[in-house]
Amino acid sequence: MTTITFTYLPGDGIGPEVGQAAIAVLNAVANKFGHGLDFEEHLIGGAAIDAGLKPLPDATYAHCKATGAILLGAVGGPKWDHLKGADRPELGSLLPLRKNLNLYANIRPCKPYAALIDHAPLKRERLEGVDFVVMRELTGGIYFGDKGRDNLGAYDECRYSEAEVERIAIKAFDLAMTRRKKVTSVDKSNVLETSRLWRETVIKVAARYPEVELEHLLVDAMTMHMLTRAQDFDVILTENMFGDILTDEASVLCGSMGVIPSASISYGTLGMYEPIHGSAPDIAGQGKANPLAMILSAAWMLRLSMGMDTEAAAIEAAVEAALDGGHTTGDLGGSLSTSEVGDWIASHVAH
Ligand SMILES: NC(=O)c1ccc[n+]([C@@H]2O[C@H](COP(=O)([O-])OP(=O)(O)OC[C@H]3O[C@@H](n4cnc5c(N)ncnc54)[C@H](O)[C@@H]3O)[C@@H](O)[C@H]2O)c1
Numbered sequence: 001m002t003t004i005t006f007t008y009l010p011g012d013g014i015g016p017e018v019g020q021a022a023i024a025v026l027n028a029v030a031n032k033f034g035h036g037l038d039f040e041e042h043l044i045g046g047a048a049i050d051a052g053l054k055p056l057p058d059a060t061y062a063h064c065k066a067t068g069a070i071l072l073g074a075v076g077g078p079k080w081d082h083l084k085g086a087d088r089p090e091l092g093s094l095l096p097l098r099k100n101l102n103l104y105a106n107i108r109p110c111k112p113y114a115a116l117i118d119h120a121p122l123k124r125e126r127l128e129g130v131d132f133v134v135m136r137e138l139t140g141g142i143y144f145g146d147k148g149r150d151n152l153g154a155y156d157e158c159r160y161s162e163a164e165v166e167r168i169a170i171k172a173f174d175l176a177m178t179r180r181k182k183v184t185s186v187d188k189s190n191v192l193e194t195s196r197l198w199r200e201t202v203i204k205v206a207a208r209y210p211e212v213e214l215e216h217l218l219v220d221a222m223t224m225h226m227l228t229r230a231q232d233f234d235v236i237l238t239e240n241m242f243g244d245i246l247t248d249e250a251s252v253l254c255g256s257m258g259v260i261p262s263a264s265i266s267y268g269t270l271g272m273y274e275p276i277h278g279s280a281p282d283i284a285g286q287g288k289a290n291p292l293a294m295i296l297s298a299a300w301m302l303r304l305s306m307g308m309d310t311e312a313a314a315i316e317a318a319v320e321a322a323l324d325g326g327h328t329t330g331d332l333g334g335s336l337s338t339s340e341v342g343d344w345i346a347s348h349v350a351h
């Protein structure tokens, strides 16, 4: 018997709500396919702080390292906003987890579901045929530079080494080779030196992939192109902060913040899987959160960390069926609660 083994980090706000829904679906997958399910739940972020621990407790980190497969809800929220630096949930837990596990490649897909196109705020012709993936660099750039306050004010240093740009560019070109063979690299090379290095390095890597078309766009213009000609993109390669911002924008194409999953990977099967959204304090505790991004993140964990393609596809088919049948939360026009959507998808997987 194969066992699905992972570390479960519900975190804060809606994290535990969407997490419960994903666990229900993973239970159904384990039953259906005759697998064992072996996970430990650990504290992270604000929940760890409230328990008198560090934002990333040693036991949490040790378990993540041991399983090498992590399913994370979200961290942070207004309750912990007064905290500074590494005492904050985001800086003290999520970022070190990504950095220390060297999860430098963050993959975020954008493919609007057919069932959502009619509900979308954008016109049908802007959405039909959209299918791109953002390859976001996750362990460098301004998030990880020196930051602080001095007598002049405040500063955040942004650094990239050529090696950091090269390895994420390779991931993007490798992915493009399995898709429509186009990479759009997004930078701010008209102003930033890190972006100039980014562009030079991407051009060097591109020379090794003669079949792949390479396009460069400046990030400000990209925010417009993403809404007006999203069909033109296949793999969008970008640095840490630009990727963060552009993928929240991409959620508008997909119908909601609650539908885009992500995988953070490096080499081998090590991976962390989390929705792109945050802890959504405005809807936390009300059963309103859409669990699809978390459920799809669990599917990616099965596929990428465990090689369970069939099991992942079964979850994705159930998500599609839920959308087709209107079994959704309010953000997608439905009337189900978070747990009801999770249970619907779990029972669809089971049959
Ligand atoms: N990976 C993470 O842990 C992560 C990611 C982003 C933000 N955050 C943190 O979350 C907190 C809140 O940040 P924010 O409000 O800017 O962003 P957010 O993503 O939490 O919420 C933005 C908007 O999207 C909605 N939304 C998000 N997820 C949803 C879902 N599953 N279903 C329906 N609606 C959903 C929210 O209600 C809100 O209106 C902050 O502390 C931030 O640092 C954490």
Ligand SMILES: CC(C)[C@H](C(=O)O)[C@@H](O)C(=O)O
Residues within 6 Å of the ligand: 076, 090, 094, 244, 276, 277, 278
């Ligand atoms: C919470 C924050 C540090 C995080 C990021 O910016 O990477 C989040 O916005 C995300 O998209 O995963």
Ligand SMILES: [Mg+2]
Residues within 6 Å of the ligand: 244, 245, 248, 276
């Ligand atoms: Mg973000």
